[in-house]
Every structure is written in structure tokens, then in C-alpha cells.
Amino acid sequence: MASNNTTLASLWIDDAGQGSPRHVTAVTPSKTLSGGNSKDELIQFYRSTGLDSVAKDVGILDFNGEIKGFTGGHQSPSNQIQLVAVPIAQSPSKMSPHLLPKPSLASQIMSSAVRPQVIQVDATSPWSAKRRASDFLDSDYSDSKRGKKGDKGGKGLRHFSMKVCEKVQAKGVTSYNEVADELVTEFSDPRNMLSPVDVTPYDQKNIRRRVYDALNVLMAMNIISKEKKEIRWIGLPTNSAQECQHLEIEKQKRIERIKLKTQQLQELILQQIAFKNLVQRNRELEKSQGPPASNSAIQLPFIIVNTSKQTVIDCSISNDKYEYLFKFDNTFEIHDDIEVLKRMGMAFGLERGQCMSQDLARASKMVPKSLEPYVI
Secondary structure (H helix, E strand, C coil): CCCCCCCHHHHCCCCCCCCCCEEEEEECCCCCCCHHHHHHHHHHHHHHHCCHHHHHHHCCECCCCCECCCCCCCCCCCCEEEEEECCCCCCCCCCCCCCCCCHHHHHHHHHCCCCCCCCCCCCCCHHHHHHHHHHHHHHHHHHHHHHHHHHHHHCCHHHHHHHHHHHHHHHCEECHHHHHHHHHHHHHCHHHCCCHHHHCCCCHHHHHHHHHHHHHHHHHCCCEEEECCEEEECCCCCCHHHHHHHHHHHHHHHHHHHHHHHHHHHHHHHHHHHHHHHHHHHHHHHHHHCCCCCCCCCCCCCEEEEECCCCCEEEEECCCCCCEEEEECCCEEEEEHHHHHHHCCCCCCCCCCCCCHHHHHHHHHCCCHHHHHHHC
């Protein structure tokens, strides 16, 4: 019994590189056992050491205290016990040590008719793996679900508030029905659905309800004002200093526009005075000298091209006499009919600020009463 060197450590094969279990065969050395003496000695050993209860629990002894499956006589050397060793180098789990019988009795225990057992250790617990997988799925699903809710919220009241704000700002003065009708038409048009998310048609009642809510929000923020059914645009809230600077810039722009328009108005007033003064002059000449000859009158409007006598001029006229092409070999001047009338004194010298009091009174009568301040 003492010559048996078969131990659990000698049966283990360190195969950390392989993930599959390897088959190991332990051969019990041949030895002749007397059936009666061995049986009695083994039973006596368990009883004397107090291991009979443990032997019953593991199935070596039956309830009567006899060895299960013990056969007397000689044991064949071919009796073998098959074990399967599984490497646990990659396993995070730890196995607790088990108490084994003394090595002196290993040969007798192994020689008993015990069925070979297969020991397998899983790297991870399937329950914990499923739990972790479910946790990941739940977290991903919850994030995506929250994202979808956020997108839906973004396309809800905030989206309609922006649309309503743009509509009211563009119109200046509008009503609830006008804004709601335009948005219903806009969102009901399938051509405005650019993304697959917008394929779901909008409910008309839902649109009108959101427009109503958006108008209340804008009115609470003092962006719009409402008087009965009339909605007026006030403006977006801004910084006072920034708004003041913006108003100053806008004021300067409008002052420049007013100056430009005032100059244009004064020029038009001078033209009207010149034309009326020319008509009055021609009437007086017709009364005293008669009507002019057909080839001596110049029709309005006209232009005059002025250059020196030494300048060579090449003039080409189209067949319909609507286009004229001039080529000069020297400098030249072009004057329109208003400039010619001013040089003739038809504007009473108002363009130069040199007007007599009697001429100023005559010029004031040639323009409407509302424009008289611009003549002086």
C-alpha cells in the first residue's frame, strides 16, 4: 500500500495554453488483496478514525457499514480510473480545496467499482454572463429610448415655437388662424418631409394646439403682443447696450437715406420748375413770333455732346435709329436736357443758390404746396 505513488497532483496536466480538457489515465499497480482481511481492515479503519459517517456520505460505505461494490479476490492490473483534467489558468473562478482520504488507502478506494467521473469547470457563470448582457442591453435601450424622446421633444413645442416665431416676425401683424392655417398646410405637404422621421403625418388638431401653446409662450416672454384676435410682433429680447448700438447704426443709415432722398427730391423739383418755365417761355414766344419751323424745334428729352473743333468724330447710326456709336480722338462732354435748361436759366438759379426774390416767388407757385419748403 505504501508503494503506491499515484496522487492527484501527478494526474494534473498543466495545459494553460489549451482551452479544452485533456484525458489522463491513472494505472493502479497490480497487487493481490485478500478479500476478507482488506475489507475488515478498511471498515475497522473508518470506524477507529471516526470517518465512517464521511464514508457513508460520499458513498463508500452503505447504511449497514459495509463497503459498496467490494469484490473479494485478486484485482486485475487492468483496472483503471479515468479522470479529465481541465486547465483553469484562464478562469477567474477559484476552487476551494477538498479533503481527500489518506494516500495509504488510495489503492483500495480506486480498486472499488466506481464509475469514472468527468469534472468540468466553466470559465464564467452563464447566469452572470446573461445578467451582464441584459444590463448592457437595458442600458443601450434606455439611452436610445431617451434619445428618441429627446428628438420627439425637439420636434414638438420647441420646433413649433420657432416656426410660429418666424411666421409672426415675417408678417408683423397676424392672427392665430392665419398662422395655424399656414403651418397646417406646410406640415401636411409631403414635399416638406425631408427625413424618414418626418414620414409620420402631423395631426391637424395637434398642430393647432401646439401653435396655440407656442403663441402663449411667446406672449409670456414679451416677444409678441395680443389684442383680441390681432397678434403683433414686438421683438426678441436682447442686451440693452447691444440694442442701443444697433439702433445708433440704424439711425445713421436712415439719416443717410433721408439725405439722399432729399437731394433726389430737390433735383426733381428743379426739373419740374425748369420744364414749367420752359413751357411758359415757349407760349410767350409763340404769341409774339409765331410757332417755330419744323426743323428748328428740339424735342425733349435730348442730350448734347460737346467737344473741341479739332476733334475727329465718327458716328454710326443703326437702321432703326435707336442706337448711336460715337468715336472721338479727343476728350468730350455729354449734357442732358436738364443741364441745358439750367444753363439757359430755366431753374431761376436755384441749383446755384442764386435766386432773386421775385423768381423765388414764381418758382414756389410752380410746385405743389406741400413741396414749397423744399424750394426755399
